[in-house]
Amino acid sequence: MMQKLWQKRPKLAYSKDVLDIVQFGSSAEEGKNPNDLDIAVIFNKIPLKEQLNQAQEIKKQLETASEIPIHINSFDLYSLFDNSNFAKENILFYGKSIIYGDDFSKRFALSSKIQIYYSLEKLRKKDKIRFNYMLNGKGGEYGLLIKYAGELLKPGLIEIAPEFENIFVNAIKEFKVEFKIKRVIIA
């Protein structure tokens, strides 16, 4: 597993106007190969010109710590949650704080989770067993749930961290089972 920028927590110089610096988009997810790295800098309410200038300085610092191009966005809390910001769900749900090395949603005392509902009804018995091995492991080898700190809430429902969605979905798709995904934010 490649270490993500938010996990490296590079030392950055930034002003007290910065509330958080958030990595989001495909670069924050496991199992994806992003072309660039999306960063949102969240500011206190300061003039936009000042936000953009400060974000540019942060971008320069991040570029030295990243192998792929940085795409930077700046927001205050009003513009972050504005209807016209199409990235807000992505930032809030999948975002990882580079300052705190944790989920951005935790800054609001929230926890974002992916719940995957699946049905094994149409699978043959041996494929049901293989599916179970995939989730829970076999013969001392870890399954995805242990490997990625997921949880079986009940038969047919697992809960995982958002950054591992792609890994679980790809693994489940191999079995051609019916499944659906719910993105939940827990207070």
Place this chain on the structure above:
Amino acid sequence: MNKEEILIKSGKEYFYSGNDEFSKGRYNSAVVLYFKSLVSFSDLYVLQKTGNTPSSHNERFKITKEKFSEVYNLLDKDFPFYQSSYVQIMGRELAEVIKDDAKTMAEKTKTGL
């Protein structure tokens, strides 16, 4: 008309058209036009300093990053808004920021607006 004259003419034209759109509250259009003005004046600056003009955004970013970091900073900062102007609502404050940046480059190239 030589390259320098063309860049001055287009930079001014985009800037004044940006003002027109700005005054009508059409900020997405104003952002696009002010950014185009910024690019024209940036190219003019590169022309004045090196005798050549970039032929693409890639080349523009490469040259300015290597030789004129203050120009690169303006372009790099504002380019994402130009790119996303098709799908995002741009506001008055953003249009003013990019207008100021175009003005800055006009001053650096000694172009009167």
